[in-house]
Amino acid sequence: MEQTFAIIKPDAVERNLIGKILERIEAEGFRIASMKRVLLTLPIAEGFYHVHKERPFFKDLTKSMCEGPVILMVLEKEGAIKAWRKLMGATNPAEADEGTLRKEFAVSLEKNSVHGSDAPETAVFEISYFFSQTEIIP
Numbered sequence: 001m002e003q004t005f006a007i008i009k010p011d012a013v014e015r016n017l018i019g020k021i022l023e024r025i026e027a028e029g030f031r032i033a034s035m036k037r038v039l040l041t042l043p044i045a046e047g048f049y050h051v052h053k054e055r056p057f058f059k060d061l062t063k064s065m066c067e068g069p070v071i072l073m074v075l076e077k078e079g080a081i082k083a084w085r086k087l088m089g090a091t092n093p094a095e096a097d098e099g100t101l102r103k104e105f106a107v108s109l110e111k112n113s114v115h116g117s118d119a120p121e122t123a124v125f126e127i128s129y130f131f132s133q134t135e136i137i138p
C-alpha cells in the first residue's frame with residue numbers, strides 16, 4: 001500500500017474546513033494512517049519547503065504556513081501519491097478541475113488549502129520530516 005503526505009493548510013483550518021476535507025479523503029478510500037494538529041515554526045516550514053528556497057514565493061509561503069495550526073497526515077491507498085494529487089487539484093485554484101478540493105475550498109495560489117507529496121522520494125522525505133515510524137499505524 002502506498003503512502004503519501006498531506007497537509008490541511010492554515011487557511012483551511014481557520015475556515016473550519018478540516019471535517020469537510022477529511023470527509024472527502026475518507027470517501028475517496030484513503031486510510032488516515034497518522035494525523036496531528038500542529039503550529040509550525042518558521043525554521044520547520046523552511047526546512048520542509050527547502051526545495052523552493054530559491055523561488056520568489058518562498059518567504060511568503062513559509063510565513064503563511066506558520067499563521068495558524070495545520071493538520072499533518074499520512075494517507076494510504078493504492079497509488080496514494082497520484083490519487084491525493086488528483087483529489088487536491090491543480091496548485092493554482094484558478095486552474096483546478098471541478099470536484100477537486102482546491103476548486104472547492106482554495107482562495108489563491110498561496111492559500112490553496114492543501115498540500116501533497118509530488119513523488120515517492122518526496123513522500124518519504126515529507127513523512128519522515130514530521131512523523132516517526134511508531135506514529136504511523138498502517
Ligand code: CMP
Nearest residue numbers: 052057061091109110111112114115116
Ligand atoms: P504546495 O503544494 O504546498 O507546494 C508549494 C507551495 O507554494 C504551493 O502549494 C503554493 O501554495 C505555493 N506557491 C506560491 N506561489 C507559487 C507559484 N508561483 N508556483 C508554485 N507554488 C506556489
